[in-house]
Amino acid sequence: MILKTENLSHKYSTSWAIRDINIEIADSGIIGLLGSNGAGKSTTMNIICGSLNQTEGSVYINEIDVRKHPLEAKKQIGFLPQTAPLYTDLTIDEYLVYCAALRLMDKTKMKAAVDEVKERCGIAHFSSRLIKNLSGGYRQRVGIAQAIIHKPRLVVMDEPTNGLDPNQMIEVRKLIREIAEEHTVLFSSHVLSEVNLLCREVIMIEGGRIVFSDTMDAFNNYAQTSSVLMKVDNPPAASTLEAIKGVIRVEFVSDKQVRIHFEGSEEDVTNQLITASVAGDWRLREINPEKGVLDEVFKHLSSTAGR
Ligand SMILES: Nc1ncnc2c1ncn2[C@@H]1O[C@H](COP(=O)(O)OP(=O)(O)OP(=O)(O)O)[C@@H](O)[C@H]1O
Numbered sequence: 001m002i003l004k005t006e007n008l009s010h011k012y013s014t015s016w017a018i019r020d021i022n023i024e025i026a027d028s029g030i031i032g033l034l035g036s037n038g039a040g041k042s043t044t045m046n047i048i049c050g051s052l053n054q055t056e057g058s059v060y061i062n063e064i065d066v067r068k069h070p071l072e073a074k075k076q077i078g079f080l081p082q083t084a085p086l087y088t089d090l091t092i093d094e095y096l097v098y099c100a101a102l103r104l105m106d107k108t109k110m111k112a113a114v115d116e117v118k119e120r121c122g123i124a125h126f127s128s129r130l131i132k133n134l135s136g137g138y139r140q141r142v143g144i145a146q147a148i149i150h151k152p153r154l155v156v157m158d159e160p161t162n163g164l165d166p167n168q169m170i171e172v173r174k175l176i177r178e179i180a181e182e183h184t185v186l187f188s189s190h191v192l193s194e195v196n197l198l199c200r201e202v203i204m205i206e207g208g209r210i211v212f213s214d215t216m217d218a219f220n221n222y223a224q225t226s227s228v229l230m231k232v233d234n235p236p237a238a239s240t241l242e243a244i245k246g247v248i249r250v251e252f253v254s255d256k257q258v259r260i261h262f263e264g265s266e267e268d269v270t271n272q273l274i275t276a277s278v279a280g281d282w283r284l285r286e287i288n289p290e291k292g293v294l295d296e297v298f299k300h301l302s303s304t305a306g307r
Pocket residue numbers: 012013016017035036037038039040041042043044190
């Protein structure tokens with residue numbers, strides 16, 4: 001397990017920014033942390049990377065507790081925070097040597113590590129340029145370079161494409177894909193289409209809580225359909241429910257609770273379910289449309305997609 005968080009919660013002064021965040025990342029690839037502004041992405045990432053001490057819960061990087069053994073854990077983490085920690089009066093070379101030293105890298109290995117990372121991030125031709133004279137896209141590349149200089153297993157990037165122009169975004173996304181060939185990447189975004197483009201798995205956070213965590217395919221399926229949650233004392237077979245017009249998928253939440261995903265009008269489906277319940281003696285207790293937080297968030301994210 002590369003990353004595991006257990007009931008991670010954080011309170012700034014009096015209010016909780018995140019509650020009970022449980023994340024497990026077992027293997028490589030790009031995992032997206034998706035959520036609107038203020039959802040709790042930065043707080044979660046800062047805690048995972050040991051930049052912020054959580055109020056409650058634990059973070060393990062490769063089984064190492066970040067709070068208890070920060071030095072050991074941080075060797076396996078590279079972090080690009082929302083604002084890249086750049087020293088703009090240094091040249092790229094000076095800055096990366098400084099970062100390598102911060103990472104307690106062996107002096108004899110520093111030059112090779114700096115050269116390698118410059119090559120990977122496409123910044124070698126600007127080695128002696130001052131960081132303040134670089135464009136936003138190139139600054140972000142330098143930020144990514146410092147995050148991978150010590151070859152961590154997990155690279156965490158907080159909104160890495162935010163504020164870049166469309167061409168720079170494309171370039172930085174390409175770089176993230178390349179980096180994911182060798183490192184596991186956890187990156188955050190408030191743009192659904194970007195997560196869709198880059199990630200195999202998505203963790204969606206809203207109001208400080210995880211509201212969805214699965215593959216991107218599952219997310220797309222879920223987001224496209226509506227659902228009702230039905231409580232019945234004498235549930236019918238799934239096939240009976242699937243035969244109802246508009247019903248796409250049936251999910252037994254417990255032996256007496258069933259979630260029904262449908263297309264089309266909610267009223268039509270609900271009416272058909274009520275009629276069928278009476279005819280089939282399902283003993284219907286409740287039927288509730290699930291205009292849940294996910295639907296709302298999805299609408300919000302869809303409307304900001306591509307921004
Ligand atoms: N230093 C702080 N002091 C008090 N409240 C904070 C602080 N940092 C964040 N918050 C609050 O915690 C909540 C989560 O913020 P966080 O920055 O983690 O969200 P985010 O998803 O990264 O959003 P954004 O994309 O806007 O940065 C928000 O309500 C925010 O206002």
